[in-house]
Amino acid sequence: MKKTFFLLIISAGLLFSSCASFFSSRGGAMQAEEFFAIGMAFFDLGNYIEAERWLNRALISDRTMVASEYNLGRIAFETGRFEEAARYFERIIARDPENVMALRGAAYSRIKNGDIERAEALYTRVLTLVPESVDDGFNHALVLFGMGRYEESEEVLNRYPHSLEENSSAILLFARAQKAQGKVEALDSFEKWTHIEPVKGPEGLHEYAQAMEAAGFYARAIELYMEAIDTHTADTERLKKSTIRFELARLLITADPENTDGITELEIAVAEGFSDRDALDALRGDSRITEEHRGEITRILGRL
Numbered sequence: 001m002k003k004t005f006f007l008l009i010i011s012a013g014l015l016f017s018s019c020a021s022f023f024s025s026r027g028g029a030m031q032a033e034e035f036f037a038i039g040m041a042f043f044d045l046g047n048y049i050e051a052e053r054w055l056n057r058a059l060i061s062d063r064t065m066v067a068s069e070y071n072l073g074r075i076a077f078e079t080g081r082f083e084e085a086a087r088y089f090e091r092i093i094a095r096d097p098e099n100v101m102a103l104r105g106a107a108y109s110r111i112k113n114g115d116i117e118r119a120e121a122l123y124t125r126v127l128t129l130v131p132e133s134v135d136d137g138f139n140h141a142l143v144l145f146g147m148g149r150y151e152e153s154e155e156v157l158n159r160y161p162h163s164l165e166e167n168s169s170a171i172l173l174f175a176r177a178q179k180a181q182g183k184v185e186a187l188d189s190f191e192k193w194t195h196i197e198p199v200k201g202p203e204g205l206h207e208y209a210q211a212m213e214a215a216g217f218y219a220r221a222i223e224l225y226m227e228a229i230d231t232h233t234a235d236t237e238r239l240k241k242s243t244i245r246f247e248l249a250r251l252l253i254t255a256d257p258e259n260t261d262g263i264t265e266l267e268i269a270v271a272e273g274f275s276d277r278d279a280l281d282a283l284r285g286d287s288r289i290t291e292e293h294r295g296e297i298t299r300i301l302g303r304l
Helices: 002-025 032-045 048-058 062-078 082-095 100-112 116-129 134-146 150-158 168-180 185-196 202-214 218-231 241-255 261-271 277-284 291-303
Strands: none
Touching: 032 048, 032 062, 048 062, 062 082, 062 100, 082 100, 100 116, 100 134, 116 134, 134 150, 134 168, 150 168, 168 185, 168 202, 185 202, 202 218, 202 241, 218 241, 241 261, 241 277, 261 291, 277 291
16 A cells, blocks of 8 residues: 555656646647746745745746745745745735735845834735734834844833733833833833733743842842753853853842852853953942852952
């Protein structure tokens, strides 16, 4: 039975190949719609090289031009050619300015190639056409946040109150936008995120800890720094475990100068790779710490 099944698969593949060769040899008897169908069949199989070849052949026909161009953009995106993907989508937009799918594709491609200003302009156009789209609203807010336009990011998220009750990613972005503006309301938003998100990542916990520390809630900040350390499994460019541990050590040393736990944490932070001499020197010069701790920090600095 298994042998018969594989023979059928092979036969089907040969038949498909033979048909394509036959139609091609007849000098264009195969229609653009058929080229498109073959291209999409290869696309669904994940064979992007063949899919691209057939879709490019389908591109010559007006009846398949937009669909072919759109899917060529998808292939370019899937294969990491984000600038090329954006150009495919933007050619569609030039002919059809209200094509929401092409606008979304272009916006996301622009995010991936780092052109967030163009991405923001594209998401603005998307939301003009489909203002009720929660996903597009979130992406627009994310781009605005990345541009440092925190107040606008918060305003966009506020248009989707239902999302701010149930979507943990939206709530966390909302809290971050508020925190970046120095708003005390960020504490409530971070707290809501901790209740909704079942698996809390170290980045969110770290930012929540920072907000709590800035507001003077040191005991809660210490708890959150510890939780962030416990959940941190791998360093990233944005956050290293040694950095979180240093911030915990700094808070312990300054908030409770008589406690020796802070120096212990600082030793571990340095052992794990923390090497910011400026941060350590600033801590050594903090008026809240004891002379004993100052000497310990000087000793640690001497080892770097």
